[in-house]
Amino acid sequence: MNVAITINGDERSLDVRGHESLLNVLRNDLDLPGTKDACEQGECGSCTVIFDGESVCSCLVMAADADGSSVTTVEGLSSDGELHPVQEAMLAEGAVQCGFCTPGFVVAGSHLLETNPHPTEPEIREALSGNICRCTGYGSILRAFETVTGEES
Amino acid sequence: MDFFAAHDLDEALAAKADHPDAQILAGGTDLMVEINLAHHRPSRVLSLRRVGEIQELSDRRIGAGVTWARLERDGHRGLAQAARTVGSPQIRAAGTIGGNVATASPAGDGLPWIIAAEASIEVQSKERGTRTIPWNEFFVGVKRTSLAVDEVVTAVVVPEDVPPAQEFAKVGTRNAMVISTVSCVVIRGDDGFRVALGSVATTPMRATQAEEMINAESTISDSVLDEFARIVSAEVRPITDHRSTESYRRHASGVLARRLVERSLR
Numbered sequence: 077m078n079v080a081i082t083i084n085g086d087e088r089s090l091d092v093r094g095h096e097s098l099l100n101v102l103r104n105d106l107d108l109p110g111t112k113d114a115c116e117q118g119e120c121g122s123c124t125v126i127f128d129g130e131s132v133c134s135c136l137v138m139a140a141d142a143d144g145s146s147v148t149t150v151e152g153l154s155s156d157g158e159l160h161p162v163q164e165a166m167l168a169e170g171a172v173q174c175g176f177c178t179p180g181f182v183v184a185g186s187h188l189l190e191t192n193p194h195p196t197e198p199e200i201r202e203a204l205s206g207n208i209c210r211c212t213g214y215g216s217i218l219r220a221f222e223t224v225t226g227e228e229s
Numbered sequence: 230m231d232f233f234a235a236h237d238l239d240e241a242l243a244a245k246a247d248h249p250d251a252q253i254l255a256g257g258t259d260l261m262v263e264i265n266l267a268h269h270r271p272s273r274v275l276s277l278r279r280v281g282e283i284q285e286l287s288d289r290r291i292g293a294g295v296t297w298a299r300l301e302r303d304g305h306r307g308l309a310q311a312a313r314t315v316g317s318p319q320i321r322a323a324g325t326i327g328g329n330v331a332t333a334s335p336a337g338d339g340l341p342w343i344i345a346a347e348a349s350i351e352v353q354s355k356e357r358g359t360r361t362i363p364w365n366e367f368f369v370g371v372k373r374t375s376l377a378v379d380e381v382v383t384a385v386v387v388p389e390d391v392p393p394a395q396e397f398a399k400v401g402t403r404n405a406m407v408i409s410t411v412s413c414v415v416i417r418g419d420d421g422f423r424v425a426l427g428s429v430a431t432t433p434m435r436a437t438q439a440e441e442m443i444n445a446e447s448t449i450s451d452s453v454l455d456e457f458a459r460i461v462s463a464e465v466r467p468i469t470d471h472r473s474t475e476s477y478r479r480h481a482s483g484v485l486a487r488r489l490v491e492r493s494l495r
Contacts, residue, residue: 094232094274095264097261117265130298130322131322132319133319135265137257138264138274184318184319205317206318207317
């Protein structure tokens with residue numbers, strides 16, 4: 077069935093298959109592989125996108141139900157070749173190991189800063205609690221967020 | 230798969246009347262997991278995401294489409310505490326109380342509060358209009374409710390006099406992103422304590438024997454609390470499964486209920 081979704085500011089008209097998730101459509105039909113596909117059950121946060129202003133797992137959004145929505149993926153966070161401040165901070169802190177979880181952390185973290193520009197350390201931890209890093213690089217990830225929010229640990 | 234997104238309640242009820250087999254999609258946090266893992270492939274899906282009438286939230290009426298994120302901020306105390314333990318921020322932004330109610334998992338985090346608050350479930354159909362089903366008649370088994378095939382859960386209706394002293398706690402294997410091993414709500418009012426538990430029976434349940442015992446006491450001493458916890462542990466009806474054992478669930482039920490009674494007195 078046909079759906080119209082605004083992806084990173086561009087309206088796209090797409091033919092989606094029944095049962096398919098938004099995650100699948102992003103990766104397979106829209107050539108946006110930054111959003112990662114891992115658990116497919118909302119446990120890991122690696123597929124986090126901004127969906128109509130909310131940070132959600134794109135694996136749990138039925139693509140057919142996304143008609144008329146606005147989606148921002150990790151690819152949409154940088155502008156004019158400039159990285160998002162969260163991406164800059166993660167680079168500076170070496171908060172990337174294998175990199176698989178990184179887009180999810182970047183998107184969830186950018187949403188936090190959008191809604192709460194000066195979060196406390198517990199608020200940062202809470203906002204990132206739905207994102208799993210299996211290299212356990214959490215320490216450097218948290219430090220990166222503390223530098224970008226001005227919160228010192 | 231046949232997909233239909235209702236834009237208002239009339240459309241949703243008409244679609245459910247025409248196609249009682251349609252699987253309702255709300256936040257997607259249960260249904261999409263089943264679909265992704267290929268446990269369940271519904272042939273027809275009816276989305277309620279755009280239905281404005283079920284998004285309203287007040288002290289007396291919680292629309293079925295209200296998300297955990299909203300309840301965490303604006304819900305009754307015990308329900309807000311429960312909402313905060315649901316999944317992750319991503320899950321709480323999507324999942325709804327109506328989905329929790331209609332799915333009726335024994336581990337549904339919102340359900341112990343509903344039965345402790347003695348709330349009712351409002352359901353609607355095109356044919357029969359609105360039914361308001363008392364909490365103790367709605368949940369009938371593991372993922373089974375008294376909802377008819379052509380009905381849609383539209384709200385949780387909260388009694389006027391639900392006391393403000395409410396506490397929720399749950400036990401799981403970690404702090405974030407966990408399905409409860411045992412969950413518990415205690416509400417303390419002028420008529421005494423109400424104690425509700427999740428994940429310890431086929432449906433969320435009230436610990437009525439423990440309630441009777443503690444509500445007959447004039448002073449809540451340590452020995453009263455010991456006996457209360459013992460009765461809670463004895464009257465729950467848990468099973469051993471992949472998440473925990475029967476004996477641990479009995480133990481944790483007593484510990485949680487006792488702790489929440491103490492917390493509600495502070």
